[in-house]
Amino acid sequence: xxxxxxxxxGNIEALKNRLILQELREAKLSxxxxxxxxxxxxxxxxxxxxxxxxxxxxxxxxxxxxxxLNGTVTSWNLAAERIFGFSPGEMIGNPIARLIPDDRLDEExxxxxxxxxGDKVDPFETMRLTSTGRLLQVTLTISPVIDFSGNIIxxxxxxxxxxxxxxxxxxxxxxxxxVASTDDAVISKNLDGIITSWxxxAERIFGxxxxxxIGESIVKLIPPDRQQEEPKIISKLKRGERVDHFETKRVTxxxxxxxxxLTISPVxxxxxxxxxxxxxxxxxTDQKLEEQRKNDFIxxxxxxxxxxxxxxxxxxxxxxVKALENRDSxxxxxxxxxxxxxxxxxxxxxxxxxxxxxxxxxxxLSLSRFSLSDLIEExxxxxxxxxxxxxxDYLGGSEAYIEGDREKLSHVLINLLSNAVKYSAEGTxxxxxxxxxxxxxxxxxxxxxxxxxxxxxxxxxxRFYRVKADQxxxxxxxxxxxxxxxxxxxxxxxxxxxxxxxxxxSIFSFSLSYE
Ligand code: ADP
Numbered sequence: 001x002x003x004x005x006x007x008x009x010g011n012i013e014a015l016k017n018r019l020i021l022q023e024l025r026e027a028k029l030s031x032x033x034x035x036x037x038x039x040x041x042x043x044x045x046x047x048x049x050x051x052x053x054x055x056x057x058x059x060x061x062x063x064x065x066x067x068x069l070n071g072t073v074t075s076w077n078l079a080a081e082r083i084f085g086f087s088p089g090e091m092i093g094n095p096i097a098r099l100i101p102d103d104r105l106d107e108e109x110x111x112x113x114x115x116x117x118g119d120k121v122d123p124f125e126t127m128r129l130t131s132t133g134r135l136l137q138v139t140l141t142i143s144p145v146i147d148f149s150g151n152i153i154x155x156x157x158x159x160x161x162x163x164x165x166x167x168x169x170x171x172x173x174x175x176x177x178x179v180a181s182t183d184d185a186v187i188s189k190n191l192d193g194i195i196t197s198w199x200x201x202a203e204r205i206f207g208x209x210x211x212x213x214i215g216e217s218i219v220k221l222i223p224p225d226r227q228q229e230e231p232k233i234i235s236k237l238k239r240g241e242r243v244d245h246f247e248t249k250r251v252t253x254x255x256x257x258x259x260x261x262l263t264i265s266p267v268x269x270x271x272x273x274x275x276x277x278x279x280x281x282x283x284x285t286d287q288k289l290e291e292q293r294k295n296d297f298i299x300x301x302x303x304x305x306x307x308x309x310x311x312x313x314x315x316x317x318x319x320x321v322k323a324l325e326n327r328d329s330x331x332x333x334x335x336x337x338x339x340x341x342x343x344x345x346x347x348x349x350x351x352x353x354x355x356x357x358x359x360x361x362x363x364x365l366s367l368s369r370f371s372l373s374d375l376i377e378e379x380x381x382x383x384x385x386x387x388x389x390x391x392x393d394y395l396g397g398s399e400a401y402i403e404g405d406r407e408k409l410s411h412v413l414i415n416l417l418s419n420a421v422k423y424s425a426e427g428t429x430x431x432x433x434x435x436x437x438x439x440x441x442x443x444x445x446x447x448x449x450x451x452x453x454x455x456x457x458x459x460x461x462x463r464f465y466r467v468k469a470d471q472x473x474x475x476x477x478x479x480x481x482x483x484x485x486x487x488x489x490x491x492x493x494x495x496x497x498x499x500x501x502x503x504x505x506s507i508f509s510f511s512l513s514y515e
Pocket of ligand 1: 447
């Protein structure tokens with residue numbers, strides 16, 4: 001016999017005896033059979049009812065507990081053991097008070113008094129203690145246990161543990177408060193695009209109230225030329241992907257076009273099936289205007305700097321010619337250095353102009369068919385004198401004709417070469433390699449420089465991103481070179497890739513299809 005069976009069975013026995021007595025009292029003696037047979041039939045019926053009640057008690061998810069009027073526990077089901085952590089052996093015959101926190105000890109007496117007076121006690125929420133001293137939030141449903149003469153001889157309780165439900169309720173309240181107070185529009189919709197929730201900020205940003213939008217299609221907010229965005233987003237979500245900071249335009253109730261950044265995630269049911277979509281829309285109209293102003297400024301300044309710089313370059317070149325004629329090596333060195341610096345300046349200005357063109361969506365390709373190896377040779381020839389302290393090697397030379405924008409691709413190569421030089425020590429090698437494979441020509445620019453951490457590699461191609469490390473603190477730059485490289489290659493249906501290890505060097509590569 002298991003340790004805990006003793007008291008539980010003892011208790012069930014008591015219950016059984018009561019049921020037998022009840023059956024006997026109620027048993028109408030059937031005619032034609034002996035009194036003893038009638039008694040046996042009543043006994044069997046009582047046993048069946050008792051077995052059924054025990055099964056119900058033990059299969060309940062709620063704790064079913066009874067106690068006598070002295071507060072001593074008289075029955076304790078399996079759920080009570082699971083919820084409170086005490087076995088029946090530990091509880092039956094012991095005071096119920098061990099489950100009650102000190103500050104609620106008077107609760108029991110009050111309830112008992114009310115029941116004895118014949119008052120009804122509605123289910124109520126309270127706190128109870130487990131065997132480990134953990135506080136549980138519970139609902140108690142209490143009823144009196146009445147004997148044959150109608151006297152209350154005890155109390156039975158059904159205890160439901162609502163701790164997790166309360167925690168979930170609390171979480172939901174906190175989430176609802178966050179959603180209500182955030183500056184971003186938080187909108188949810190079902191898979192048919194019908195809006196199911198709409199917070200205050202959605203109202204402020206789009207001008208529609210919740211009652212105007214809930215039940216309506218999200219399409220109402222999407223400008224006609226962007227309607228195809230919605231199905232694309234849904235299919236992305238169905239593939240399990242999230243959409244982060246997607247910049248687009250939406251239309252308000254007043255018909256105004258506003259710039260928004262959308263973060264979209266799937267709403268999943270308990271089985272992980274996608275049942276809806278939640279959207280956070282941030283109004284970035286002001287930010288976009290600010291960016292526009294910055295771009296305009298960059299474009300104007302770069303443009304204005306171009307003319308004097310071109311004149312300066314001409315004067316420096318004239319000075320260089322004169323110095324060579326006069327065999328004046330001192331002036332020649334100065335003029336070469338000045339020329340070198342004007343090259344760098346015009347490359348910077350060129351980059352800035354390209355960034356503002358890109359932002360305006362005005363960067364276009366001027367396509368032609370040309371030999372990539374010729375272009376690389378030309379770039380290396382022009383670039384090498386600007387990096388006299390490095391060995392620039394070109395390996396490859398396989399003839400490959402490609403269709404692309406020659407000037408912009410030369411810009412890509414110059415940017416990669418100047419970075420390779422900028423971020424590696426003097427005297428080290430920078431190598432540009434060109435390989436043909438599967439209809440593509442792959443270009444690698446490698447260096448033996450400081451390398452780039454995995455974390456920085458993820459963000460290198462963002463506009464204005466610069467690595468924040470002591471090693472590069474004094475290296476000048478604006479963090480736009482690689483952004484432009486990536487964007488120009490995108491326009492050529494290609495992609496820049498990087499392999500790098502801090503302290504060992506980096507390889508930047510891209511592929512273009514050749515004819
Ligand atoms: P900039 O060089 O003007 O800062 P880029 O967009 O060209 O901007 O490069 C972004 C960042 O990437 C640089 O600040 C630098 O830290 C890192 N980087 C680029 N190329 C290399 C390289 N070859 N080796 C090490 N770090 C590099």
